[in-house]
């Protein structure tokens with residue numbers, strides 16, 4: 546399996562994933578809406594399978610008591626989400642992956658927080674929580 550690569554818009558953060566990626570989870574919570582500008586779409590990987598090729602732009606924002614979000618301080622790209630209590634996995638913004646992801650959206654979470662200007666496709670799984 547060839548590694549999946551991704552990066553932020555300016556290139557100050559770049560990464561490679563050598564292991565399997567989870568299907569994409571779309572999160573409609575208010576934190577994801579604010580930080581992404583819409584709703585978030587994250588895949589995830591084992592933290593051990595993620596290698597940074599460049600990380601000089603990477604900064605972490607503590608978005609709650611239990612998690613932090615990685616972003617590029619130069620271009621503002623949202624890139625990562627990780628729970629502080631479970632550092633073995635890391636969520637990766639699906640839009641930062643370069644080229645075909647071969648993934649699909651598996652479910653939508655925190656759908657009660659959805660904004661009113663878009664609809665969630667009715668054939669995709671919707672969850673009130675995680």
Ligand SMILES: [Zn+2]
Nearest residue numbers: 553555617620
């Ligand atoms: Zn950047």
Ligand SMILES: [Zn+2]
Nearest residue numbers: 572573574577
């Ligand atoms: Zn969220």
